[in-house]
Amino acid sequence: MHPLQALIKKFSPINSNEWELLYEKCTEVTIHKGDFFIKQGRVETRIGFIITGSFRQFYINPSGEELSTYFFFEHNLVSSYISCITGKTSLISIQAIEESTLLVFDYTHLASLFKDYPNWQLFGRKIAEYLLAGIEERMVGLLADNPEERYRKLLASPDKQKILERIPQQYIANYLGITPISLSRIRNRINK
Amino acid sequence: MHPLQALIKKFSPINSNEWELLYEKCTEVTIHKGDFFIKQGRVETRIGFIITGSFRQFYINPSGEELSTYFFFEHNLVSSYISCITGKTSLISIQAIEESTLLVFDYTHLASLFKDYPNWQLFGRKIAEYLLAGIEERMVGLLADNPEERYRKLLASPDKQKILERIPQQYIANYLGITPISLSRIRNRINK
């Protein structure tokens, strides 16, 4: 089974016919390290499934600082879902951290499947819920934990190894809401 | 026009017939200061429109700390929307800060309107988007700003006066992710 199909099945019991309706509209895209899949300020309707590689999602705030909000690795979806559903310009950028390949389809096609296929509509709702739940958990962590605790939780997460080995420190630091210098000190403290 | 109807019209162009379909199912409820409208750990399907009063939304984390995530005042909706759409137990509690009156309806009734009335379905989608956008903005603030900046932004928000006059400091403090003591110092610093 295609890994994207397997992912979708975790959310909704699509059958192989329904799967083909999406798969036939997919195209494979290569994104070089440092290049952007989604750009802040553009209307972005593409959704990408990561076959290989990694990405970071980040905001640029009015002061010009970059704030990494998520990291994504192979066999996950990347998109500006808010831009897809609202049709407004994206608030976030998504940039390749490594040389990456994506399977890309358009939200407008997915939305057309919502209308005719209850299983696809179910998938759409579950994805929205998944995003909402994820962002809530992130917010609670930022409210409740201090930087060191946030780093410890990152060390306890399933993506620990991928993040530590494949994401530069500076991005991990602003993911945690601290400076790279402070992260360096925390790492030093913990390794003693 | 009823204030709830006015709020809904900001999201979707419902007509007066469609409005009546919801309004006839509403009941008025009084909630005493300190009492709960939504309780963490229960499946909560009710949605309340605040006629008068104020509420705070908060988590209790595994350590037993309360983390205020939002404040709500008159003419706003309160609910555990995630519990409504997932049917799972609520992750948050919503407690009355003042003696309050609510106009209450059930999500299951709203969901039945989604099926038959495109304007109501549009309303449902817009509400979900509104929540997602709101929580993203909150997360960015927590990542990008230090406590004093977060308090300054609160002072610049439209709800400034309501929050300062009607919400106890301790709740404002854990809304900002700091201790009441630290908030007291920040207030002291700014007033000089």
Next chain:
DNA sequence: GTAATTTCTTAACAATTGTTAATTCAACAG
């Protein structure tokens, strides 16, 4: 392969926060 650039680490200092504890102030019940 080497130079140039960027990233990461370490240090020192200033500023901020958390913690504990005492005091003042406000709210509430009887």
Next chain:
DNA sequence: CTGTTGAATTAACAATTGTTAAGAAATTAC
């Protein structure tokens, strides 16, 4: 009205973070 409880402020100290700057390490470009 009064006593009790809880909330907010202030102080002192320890711990943490941000900042500036310098040097080491790693990466990138040519």
